[in-house]
Amino acid sequence: MRRLQAQCPWKREQTHRSLARYLLEETYETLEAIDEGDLEHLREELGDLLLQVYFHAVLAEQEGAFTIDDVAREVTAKMVRRNPHVFGDAPMPPDAASVDALWQSIKVQDKPRRSPTDGLPPALPALLYAAKAVERGVAAPEEPRDLGERLLALVAEGVAEGVDPEQALRDAVRRHG
16 A cells, blocks of 8 residues: 555545545445345455555554554454453453443443534534434433434334344345345
């Protein structure tokens, strides 16, 4: 990636901001491969997504901000910190829900929140944003008055049932599309 960025005129002109759209595009193409259950396509798209990570890391390295090794060290430290039942002496949680609860409690210690939506990227797709907010404690209205409140109530219903509303809707559209 360093060589490509140094020798290719197009790549030389790129910035984190100009590359953002490609990161998003590759993310959605990766999701499409997952939805299709096509592992060959998934392998390709994961490679494209990884390329975006490397490209951003090279740009950051040139700015003197961080390197790809810094990125790897940070994610490794986070995984160790947030999985004390695997890498530490914490007892093994009895099930996946307990592991998720442990993860979330450690995450809140890492990044305290002032509100349930604090730290949620506003650019998340609306359904995913709503689901994350509900998981963090946003309450659905008891008597929804408009479409947005009805949607929020449905999201809350899905979360309470352990259903990912984003994936449920995507699957429904595929079934009826």
